[in-house]
Structure formats: C-alpha cells, structure tokens
Amino acid sequence: MSHFLSPGRLWLLLIVLAAVAAYLILQRRRTAYALRFTNLALLDRVAPRRPEWRRHLTVALVLLAATSSVVAFARPKAVVKVPRERATIVMTIDVSLSMMATDIDPSRLGAAKKSAKQFVGQLPAKFNIALVAFAGTATIVVPPTTDRAVVLRAIDGLQLAESTGTGEGIFAALQAITQVPPDPSHPNEPAPARIVLESDGKRTVGRTIQEAAAAAKAKNVPVYTLTIGTQSGFIEMDGIRERVPPDPGEMQEIARITGGKAYNAESADQLDNVYKDIGSSVGYDKQDKEVTSRFAGIAMLLTFVAGAAAIATATRFP
Secondary structure: OOEEOOHHHHHHHHHHHHHHHHHHHHHHHHHHHHOOOOOHHHHHHHOOOOOHHHHHHHHHHHHHHHHHHHHHHOOEEEEEEEEOOOOEEEEEEEOEHHHHOOOOOOOHHHHHHHHHHHHHHHOOOOOEEEEEEEOOOEEEEEEEEOOHHHHHHHHHOOOOEOOOOHHHHHHHHHHHHOOOOOOOOOOOOOOOEEEEEEEOOOOOOOOOHHHHHHHHHHOOOOEEEEEEOOOOOEEEEOOEEEEOOOOHHHHHHHHHHHOOOEEEEOOHHHHHHHHHHHHHHHOEEEEEEEOHHHHHHHHHHHHHHHHHHHHHHOOOOO
16 A cells, blocks of 8 residues: 555544553553552452453454544555456467477477466456467467457367468567457557467568567557477477477567567476466556555454454453
C-alpha cells in the first residue's frame, strides 16, 4: 500500500493514540489505589485477581479495530494486477524439424504444445489469442479469437516442417494482430498486443530477425522470446544424427529491440515456469485500486473478536 485517497483523515489516529495513553494512565492509577490496602490477603479473598492479560488483550483488540477503521476511512489504495482489456496474445511457435529433438521430454515440440495449452488456460477469458506456426514459411493457424477450444485443438495439430523462418513468423504474428475486431467505442485504436515467440534455432530462410523486430517495435508490439532446448539436443534424419543445439542469441536480440523479454528453457518444468512468468507479464497491467474494504473487514473481524473476548472474560473497560 502506497497512498490514500483521503490522507487527511489519518489525523483521527491521534484519537486512538490518546485512548492508548488514557488506558495506560488508568492502569497506573488502579495499581496505585490497590497498593493502599494494608491487608492484601483479605483483598485477594474478597476480590480474587483475574489474569491481567485477558483484560489487556480485549482492550488491544478494540484499539486495533479502531486503527483499522481509521485506515479504511482514509480510503487506502494499492497497486493491483488487472487484466488488460481487448488484449491480444499471438503465440508464434517454431515447427522446424529441430523441434523433434527429445532432449526435452517427450520432445521439444511436444513439451511446447503442453506448456502452450496451459498458458492459454491461465489467460483472462476476454483475451484474444492467435496462433502462428513457422518453419520455412509462416502461417496464421488461428486468427485472434476468444474461443479457447479452437486454439487448443490447433496447438495439438501442429506439424513439423523444414527450415526456420523466424522473421517470417514475427511478420505473420503482426498480420494476425490486424485481424482483432475493433473496439466499438474506439474503432481506430489498436488493441494492446504481445507476441510470444518460441523457437530453438537460428533463422535459415526469409526476412531477417532485425527487419521483423523493427516492424514489431514500430507497431509498439513487444516480443517475448522463449529459447527451448539443450546443447546436447540432436535429431536423426535418414540414419544420420545431427546436433541441434539452441541458439538464444537471435531470440535475445528480438526481445531487446522490441522491448520484450528473453527466456530460456532446458526442461519441461522450466518451460512451464517460463510460460507462467510470461502470462503474468503480458496478461495484466498494474493499476492503483482502492482497497478500503480490506481494512473495513479487518476492523469488523477485530470488533467481533474483542466483543467475544469481553463476554467470555466478563471484562469491564477501565
């Protein structure tokens, strides 16, 4: 919590401090009065002492409830995460042959599909999601939609192909963003969009990643890149084993140019965690929001507890 909408009301906390001071003074007077009795044994028989902490606890609860009430009255606000309206996420997945490597269980593409589907499930329901697949060429498999079932089926259906056109994948993702339905209230305002780009290798065909990243930056579309695979990864083609280590350099460059963020994943668990982090980054904005109800609820709870304690111990306020 960083601010209050009505900070001037916090001066009422002085009343709580005054109540604390008055209580302490009354306690001292009560102690001094008790010491005037000469026959303390008789006093204990006539008016046995009760545990002091119970009475103090009840008063403390009341004072805490009052403090929380004042804080609520000052209308506190906190920074909270809220889903972006009309946001569009374009999942852009590399389906080149190197994605058949099994250094990530069950394969790079298999793990990518599983994590991508979990990622789709964690995004706010109103989000538009598009799916782009790229190898030698790039294809908009699913244009922006809020229909999660369509996207999930399309992810399951991704198939491997030859070559790696990373730049083409980004250009196809930018084209998908233009297909987002316009906002009736602001038809000329582009929807906030993010590209999540997953790949394991270096571009081999098509336009360069610099051209594609520059185009994304011009449209104010950050690209979150995810490099998948380990240095020991390999594939077998026609009986020949070929190493396919990931190349994170280009992916980091794309993220840097566009203002996104670059990630690496060398296992299925890491891949899941990366997608969770990306979801919290691209799916929400941080905004100030009034949280008065939190402190009002705390005050109400403390009041109930203090009342119950007073009844249980038959405590009288001094």
